Amino acid sequence: MAKKITKPIVPLEHGAIPWLLAMAVATAAPHASHQPLWLSLLVGSVLLWRIWLWHTNAPLPARWLLIMLVVASVAGIGWEFRTLFGRDSGVALLVLFMALKPMEMRTRRDSMVVVMLGFFLLLTHYFYSQSIPTGLWLFAAAILLTATLIRVHGGAQPVSSILRYAALLLVQAIPFMLIAFLLFPRVQGPLWGLPQDAHSGLTGLSDRMSPGSLNNLIQSGAIAFRVQFADDLPKKSQLYWRGPALVDYDGVTWRARPNYMQTQGKVPAIEAEGKGFSYVTTLEPHNQRWLLALDLPTRLPAESTLAATLETRAREPVQIRARYTFTSSPNFVANRQETPAMLQQALKLPPQLNPRSHQLAAEWEAEFKSPEMISNAALLFFRQEKFFYTLQPPLLGQNAVDDFLFTTRRGFCEHYASAYVVLMRAAGVPARVVTGYQGGEINPVDGYLTVRQSDAHAWAEIWLAGKGWIRVDPTAAVAPSRIEQGIEAALPAGDPLPALLRIDTDWLRDLRNRWEATNNAWNQWVLGYNPQRQREVLSRLGLNEPDWRNMTAALAAFCTIALLLVTLWTLYQRKSATPAQRAWQGFCKRLKRLGITRADWEGPLDFAARVARERPQLGALTLEAASLFADLHYGTGKPEQLQQLKDCTRRLSRV
Amino acid sequence: MPIVQQFQQWLFRFGRDEQLPVILNQRRIFIVPTRTGFLFGVVLGLMLIGAINYNLSLGHALVFLLAGLGLVAMVHTFRNLVALRLTPGRVEPVYAGDVARFQMHLENTHRQDRRSLDLAFGQSESVSLDIPAGKQASIAIPFPALKRGQLDPGRITLSTHYPLGLFHAWSYPHPRLSCLVYPKPIETPLPPPVSVSHTGQRHGDNGQEDFTGLRLRQPNDSPRHIAWKAVARDIDHRPLLIKQFAGGAAEELWFDFSSVPAADTETQLSILTGWVLAAERMQIRYGLRLPGREIAPNQGSTHRDTCLETLGLYGEKDH
Numbered sequence: 001m002a003k004k005i006t007k008p009i010v011p012l013e014h015g016a017i018p019w020l021l022a023m024a025v026a027t028a029a030p031h032a033s034h035q036p037l038w039l040s041l042l043v044g045s046v047l048l049w050r051i052w053l054w055h056t057n058a059p060l061p062a063r064w065l066l067i068m069l070v071v072a073s074v075a076g077i078g079w080e081f082r083t084l085f086g087r088d089s090g091v092a093l094l095v096l097f098m099a100l101k102p103m104e105m106r107t108r109r110d111s112m113v114v115v116m117l118g119f120f121l122l123l124t125h126y127f128y129s130q131s132i133p134t135g136l137w138l139f140a141a142a143i144l145l146t147a148t149l150i151r152v153h154g155g156a157q158p159v160s161s162i163l164r165y166a167a168l169l170l171v172q173a174i175p176f177m178l179i180a181f182l183l184f185p186r187v188q189g190p191l192w193g194l195p196q197d198a199h200s201g202l203t204g205l206s207d208r209m210s211p212g213s214l215n216n217l218i219q220s221g222a223i224a225f226r227v228q229f230a231d232d233l234p235k236k237s238q239l240y241w242r243g244p245a246l247v248d249y250d251g252v253t254w255r256a257r258p259n260y261m262q263t264q265g266k267v268p269a270i271e272a273e274g275k276g277f278s279y280v281t282t283l284e285p286h287n288q289r290w291l292l293a294l295d296l297p298t299r300l301p302a303e304s305t306l307a308a309t310l311e312t313r314a315r316e317p318v319q320i321r322a323r324y325t326f327t328s329s330p331n332f333v334a335n336r337q338e339t340p341a342m343l344q345q346a347l348k349l350p351p352q353l354n355p356r357s358h359q360l361a362a363e364w365e366a367e368f369k370s371p372e373m374i375s376n377a378a379l380l381f382f383r384q385e386k387f388f389y390t391l392q393p394p395l396l397g398q399n400a401v402d403d404f405l406f407t408t409r410r411g412f413c414e415h416y417a418s419a420y421v422v423l424m425r426a427a428g429v430p431a432r433v434v435t436g437y438q439g440g441e442i443n444p445v446d447g448y449l450t451v452r453q454s455d456a457h458a459w460a461e462i463w464l465a466g467k468g469w470i471r472v473d474p475t476a477a478v479a480p481s482r483i484e485q486g487i488e489a490a491l492p493a494g495d496p497l498p499a500l501l502r503i504d505t506d507w508l509r510d511l512r513n514r515w516e517a518t519n520n521a522w523n524q525w526v527l528g529y530n531p532q533r534q535r536e537v538l539s540r541l542g543l544n545e546p547d548w549r550n551m552t553a554a555l556a557a558f559c560t561i562a563l564l565l566v567t568l569w570t571l572y573q574r575k576s577a578t579p580a581q582r583a584w585q586g587f588c589k590r591l592k593r594l595g596i597t598r599a600d601w602e603g604p605l606d607f608a609a610r611v612a613r614e615r616p617q618l619g620a621l622t623l624e625a626a627s628l629f630a631d632l633h634y635g636t637g638k639p640e641q642l643q644q645l646k647d648c649t650r651r652l653s654r655v
Numbered sequence: 656m657p658i659v660q661q662f663q664q665w666l667f668r669f670g671r672d673e674q675l676p677v678i679l680n681q682r683r684i685f686i687v688p689t690r691t692g693f694l695f696g697v698v699l700g701l702m703l704i705g706a707i708n709y710n711l712s713l714g715h716a717l718v719f720l721l722a723g724l725g726l727v728a729m730v731h732t733f734r735n736l737v738a739l740r741l742t743p744g745r746v747e748p749v750y751a752g753d754v755a756r757f758q759m760h761l762e763n764t765h766r767q768d769r770r771s772l773d774l775a776f777g778q779s780e781s782v783s784l785d786i787p788a789g790k791q792a793s794i795a796i797p798f799p800a801l802k803r804g805q806l807d808p809g810r811i812t813l814s815t816h817y818p819l820g821l822f823h824a825w826s827y828p829h830p831r832l833s834c835l836v837y838p839k840p841i842e843t844p845l846p847p848p849v850s851v852s853h854t855g856q857r858h859g860d861n862g863q864e865d866f867t868g869l870r871l872r873q874p875n876d877s878p879r880h881i882a883w884k885a886v887a888r889d890i891d892h893r894p895l896l897i898k899q900f901a902g903g904a905a906e907e908l909w910f911d912f913s914s915v916p917a918a919d920t921e922t923q924l925s926i927l928t929g930w931v932l933a934a935e936r937m938q939i940r941y942g943l944r945l946p947g948r949e950i951a952p953n954q955g956s957t958h959r960d961t962c963l964e965t966l967g968l969y970g971e972k973d974h
Contacts, residue, residue: 087709108820109690109691112691112694112820113694116691116694116695116698119695119698119699119702119721120698120701120702122717123702123705123706123711123714123717123718126706126709126711126713126714126717127709127711130711130712130713134713135713135716138713138717139720142717142720142721142724146724146819149818149819149820149821150817150818150819152820153771153816153817153818153819153820154770154771154817154818155770155771155785157770165818169724169727169728169731169818169819170720170724172723172727172730173720173721173722173723173724173726173727174720174723175723176719176720176722176723176726176727177716177719177720177722177723180715180719180722180723181715181716181719184715184719186715187707188710191704191707191708319710320710526712526713526716527712527713528712529712530710530712559726563726563730566726566727566730567730567733570730570731570734571734571737571738578766578788578789580789581789633789634791
């Protein structure tokens with residue numbers, strides 16, 4: 001150390017405060033959409049108060065007042081979120097401090113704390129959204145934060161030049177971002193247990209099905225997952241994406257058996273025929289352990305298993321968007337041998353409910369010899385009687401299946417699947433409900449099959465001795481178009497469509513396809529860039545067996561190169577002359593052709609004096625040009641003088 | 656310690672810059688993170704942990720963007736100083752105890768503005784300036800003149816935090832700088848005129864007897880001494896001339912170092928300085944006698960400055 005630098009306390013400039021407040025608003029405001037209203041109002045009014053104090057140049061409030069305000073609001077946050085250490089309450093605290101810290105911002109160092117808080121607050125927006133608009137908004141906010149730093153350290157300048165400089169700095173930082181994004185050795189989070197509320201609000205299938213539960217899902221146009229097929233596409237009627245099978249029924253709700261796989265050690269026996277389909281699904285996080293695979297997967301992604309009820313289960317709940325590679329075969333025999341426990345469970349019905357259904361099933365059981373024929377009888381019943389497919393079914397009573405089968409006869413997949421399984425079980429055929437998604441839509445822009453929440457579906461499976469579990473979709477018996485073409489086609493004309501499905505104009509559909517393809521690329525390449533993807537990409541880029549050592553080495557090497565380029569680019573600009581210098585050099589060049597060379601050390605007026613001595617006829621013109629240049633370069637030159645200087649060069653060429 | 660000092664000598668080049676202008680090349684610009692810069696690093700670390708823990712891919716991108724911003728800011732802080740040209744300007748003499756102001760001319764040959772350049776001598780007060788692209792600017796750096804003589808303020812510390820305050824870049828231009836510092840004046844009554852105090856040496860009886868010649872008139876000259884006869888001889892072509900006399904006890908004072916009633920040299924010099932200023936103010940001709948140096952009585956600002964300089968540099972080796 002040359003010396004100990006004792007820093008004097010630098011007071012904060014009055015003119016810098018609006019920048020800091022604008023930055024506080026830009027980083028805190030978007031959180032208003034998911035925070036309690038009282039907090040947003042508090043934060044807003046504190047910031048307005050601070051703006052007023054700035055405007056009137058009034059002194060900042062006393063410390064005790066601020067401390068009281070902090071204590072009261074922290075208590076409020078603790079009461080609202082029931083904790084101070086969750087994700088949402090943490091963000092709320094940061095937002096609160098962002099509003100309150102400017103209240104005691106007197107020195108430059110105080111303002112730096114506010115800016116650093118702002119940088120941290122930027123990150124928290126990604127808890128809630130990582131979409132392209134969020135990314136763009138946060139880049140703009142980062143420009144504002146950088147501009148604030150420039151304003152605080154660089155004094156007053158025009159707003160536009162501060163913003164332009166901030167943008168320049170950030171644009172120069174982009175190469176580093178790209179290099180580090182690609183090469184920084186990724187670690188799969190979480191590093192420690194996440195707070196309870198970390199994954200609230202994720203939608204998707206549930207492990208239970210009660211009346212109306214699927215209906216809510218179908219109303220949503222949100223994307224459930226996207227699929228990229230390696231080569232061939234299955235037929236639309238084969239696109240059954242298998243979720244949890246629901247076995248337990250209490251007369252109202254169908255439930256999956258949560259620990260079924262653990263209690264039963266037996267591995268499902270799958271006999272697949274023919275060539276399978278290979279594909280990669282990109283599953284949106286749904287905070288459940290099952291993965292959605294085409295019925296029925298023969299090759300599973302790593303770290304996942306096939307449950308006894310044939311759905312694919314990951315080791316941990318899916319909390320981040322992730323890619324899974326499958327191979328599935330539509331022609332299969334599953335569990336030719338089934339455990340007695342499962343078969344017994346697949347025959348259980350709540351006693352005393354739905355007597356008419358039991359009676360009908362008993363008739364079929366007596367009449368038909370084989371389970372296949374009983375099943376066909378049920379499907380024929382659905383087809384011949386006046387059943388309607390609608391998303392707005394009437395309410396059902398206590399004997400829900402009886403009411404549906406014999407009275408209302410209006411419903412959608414969950415009703416048909418539920419009623420069918422009840423009939424089968426009553427007739428002595430082991431059966432269960434399977435939930436999942438059916439269909440999907442190819443996005444012509446990127447070729448991905450997009451499966452939405454609105455494609456949620458429920459169907460049935462029956463077990464036949466020697467044939468295993470066989471898929472039966474009673475909805476197809478009523479509304480074949482639901483399976484062949486999707487839910488829009490299945491609904492009667494008068495039925496209101498879920499909002500996001502009501503897209504019939506081609507250009508609008510095209511626009512949506514493009515937007516979703518962009519989003520998909522974003523998801524695949526930006527948001528889905530995890531350790532595994534990083535290894536894939538780096539291997540493809542030629543880095544053999546990338547591990548953290550050679551990744552770090554490459555990162556350091558590329559960052560050094562980028563730093564050198566940025567440095568050279570920044571320093572190169574010193575060589576370029578100002579317009580006045582260029583004009584004067586032009587004049588001197590012309591004189592050189594006439595035989596008089598200006599020495600490097602010669603000032604403009606000295607040179608003019610020498611020209612006057614050596615070539616008196618050029619003296620006056622050179623003096624004029626030299627005076628103009630001296631004025632422009634060393635004094636307070638005006639723009640028209642630059643023009644005059646250029647005119648001098650023109651006049652010189654006429655001499 | 657000697658090794659550390661040698662290292663510092665080598666690293667910070669404590670030599671003087673003999674060539675002007677001093678051009679700050681990259682070899683002599685140093686850069687370290689500021690406290691804010693370290694805080695920024697800590698914040699980025701926390702953000703990275705958050706991004707990893709919550710698997711926020713865009714969070715990673717944000718952290719990397721900001722880390723890149725830090726690197727870019729380093730380059731730009733460096734850029735704010737590099738290739739700056741610095742030329743020392745004039746320095747007005749000051750009295751001991753006052754603040755000397757060293758004028759500096761800085762030239763920015765870059766196409767970008769340079770902002771918030773701080774200049775200081777060591778730990779003393781700093782001044783800040785901006786230089787627009789391709790322009791020059793001047794600024795005076797203050798340095799307290801504590802004692803008389805030639806004041807060498809040492810090297811300049813030219814530093815900046817611009818643009819983001821994350822880095823502190825500095826350089827030590829060390830041109831040859833010097834400020835003449837007069838002794839701090841002490842006001843005491845003027846000594847009695849020489850003719851009364853002196854007996855052995857004759858300087859003229861009535862002070863105006865010994866005519867020694869003519870000289871050009873200066874603004875402070877009394878009208879009584881104008882050589883009217885000489886003027887009348889050639890009124891068109893001659894400027895006003897002044898009759899010069901040797902002696903002149905009534906209006907001449909001799910400030911003799913040995914006769915100053917004070918204990919130490921510095922106080923004696925301060926009293927002499929006070930006398931010179933008082934005599935000049937009262938428009939009395941005065942001479943100065945120091946051991947080994949004598950300045951004949953005269954009057955006017957040039958004479959005063961000569962006297963003050965002699966007093967200021969008294970006893971210094973190179974004078």
